[in-house]
Amino acid sequence: MEADVVAFDCDDVSLTYSAKSGAPVEALQRVSLRINPRRVTAIIGPSGCGKSTLLLIIRGLLAPSAGRVRFVDAQSGAMASAKPRMATVWQGFNLFPWRTVGENVSFGLEVGGMTHSERAGRARRSLAQVDLSGFESKYPRQLSGGMRQRVGLARALVMEPEVLLLDEPFGALDAQTRLVLQEQLARLVEKSGTTAVLVTHSIEEAILLADTILVMTARPGRIAAEIRVDLPRPRTMATTHLNGYSSLFGQIYGLLRDEVVKAMATEMERA
């Protein structure tokens, strides 16, 4: 049973946060983009440009102030009959601290009404996918940052999502852990054929993982450029020595530099 292949579009999505005190914050300004099915799309941009906000809107957890998100059948271009199954891996992990690792992973199955024994089995398999077998009865506080985010990944994967949303999943981790997890993630996404949207700060991470890279401007966030990555897979550390890699890196860095400087200037103003 092959699920419908669903792409989705953001059409002129804008979002303004109305602050209780002070001026409203315009986070996103007329963002239009297409996310292709079974591909990894990376979104990269300076801090505070509205990347997390965009992800919440795509997930349907936040309504845009203007514009809309449409799910379309990739072949016919018609509106999709149903939203795809989606799951998110969060920037700050967002694990439930009073639940064990196993209970965290099976949360989504539990609210979906699955029986205890069935969801325990699924949680165990999902944890095995991220190399965390045997940690079911630990609490999140007993784990390192890298392990916590692997729990976050397992909690999303157990939902068998058609679209996986990743908000700077490895941003809080040290460089070595990050490398290992990036490779792990690349393998998992390739194997399952899910659509993935990866928000990141790291140009290297974007190039190693993505098929398409969307570069955003400083706040209010807009899409500055859409860049295709045609480097061969599987991509590893060796990829970073290819000529294609360094020219891509240079191109993206050039786009980002000015925006990061702008973002820093607005941050200074606000402080």
Added chain:
Amino acid sequence: MLDERPSTSATVKRTTGSSVFNFIQKLGEPRVVGWIAVAFVLIMWEVVVVAAHLNPIYLPRPTHILIALLAMFKTGDLFSDLLATLGRIFGGFAVALITGTLLGIWMATSERVSAIADNFIAALYPLPKVTLIPLLIIWLGTGGPFMLTISALGAIFPIVINTVLGIRQCDSGLILAARDLGASNRQIISMVLLPSAVPSIFAGVRLGIGVSIILVVAAEMVVGKVGLGARLYLAGQVLETEQVFAVLIVLAILGVVVTKIQDLIDVWLNQWRLS
């Protein structure tokens, strides 16, 4: 601290060589010092009362208080008083815990309910609850319903207020995560908001149970026929000072036991709290 860690061979020889020295060293430990002080006061009390021929109506001897306490337990009277008081405290407290938590959840999740309840709480919370005893007697009489109500009134305010606080402080990221995983509003309340508010609710319970104890004992002193408060008041009326002290001791032990149990629950609740 330092002399507990024999690092040189000389001190090792000294500590193992002399058990008298060991004993003296133990006497210096803070816990032991605390108990020695208590024993000292009790002995001085006994000595002074005997030596000065104080009238036991004013100040009975500690040994006589202990004898009175044992005698009261032997007849079973004090034990049934204790049970009656405990039943009133924890019965009312259970009512307060359930209604207070539910009301707190309702307030924290609905701005309208919160706006309505806020005014009533602002009016009733600062009022010393003992002042409600006469009114409650007029309305409810002096039986079980009155005792449960006064006990529940003592505990409910801190529980409601702390439940609201705890739920409002819930990390919004956890709520988003739950929604992302498909939880309904109801499931978010029971599986995210409530568990994350538990430490805060428990802080309210700590405050509340203390007020409940005070109110129940006070109410028993005013109208009770059984219960520790009633026993205390009666003993005072007939100048049985030894019995007055005996009841005070039982009340003090009750307080200590309740506090210790709460400490244990605190440790248990903290096991999953993120560092």
